[in-house]
Amino acid sequence: MNKEVKARVLLVKVPKEKIGLFTALIDGSGRYAIVRTREKSSEEVYLIATPDTFSGLLEVLEGVRSFLPELNLVGEVESIDVG
Numbered sequence: 001m002n003k004e005v006k007a008r009v010l011l012v013k014v015p016k017e018k019i020g021l022f023t024a025l026i027d028g029s030g031r032y033a034i035v036r037t038r039e040k041s042s043e044e045v046y047l048i049a050t051p052d053t054f055s056g057l058l059e060v061l062e063g064v065r066s067f068l069p070e071l072n073l074v075g076e077v078e079s080i081d082v083g
Contacts, residue, residue, distance in 0.1 A: 009077050010057065010073070011047075011074040012046075012071060022035070022064065023035045029063070032054075032060050
C-alpha cells in the first residue's frame with residue numbers, strides 16, 4: 001500500500017544573519033517542519049510540514065517570535081523547488 005503524503009509549505013522571512021538561530025529553534029521545538037532556503041543570500045525560508053504537524057508548526061512559530069520578533073510569516077505556498 002503506497003500512500004502519498006502531501007506536504008504543506010509555509011514561506012517565512014527571517015533576517016539572513018538569524019537563519020541559523022531560526023533553524024535551531026524550529027529543530028529544537030520537535031521538528032514540526034523541515035527548514036529549507038532556496039538561495040543563501042535570501043531571507044526567504046520554507047518550512048515543509050505534513051498536514052498532521054502543520055497546526056503545531058504555527059503554534060511553534062508564535063513562540064519563536066518571542067526570540068525573533070523580525071520573523072515575518074508570508075503565507076502558505078503550493079510548492080517549491082529546492083533542487
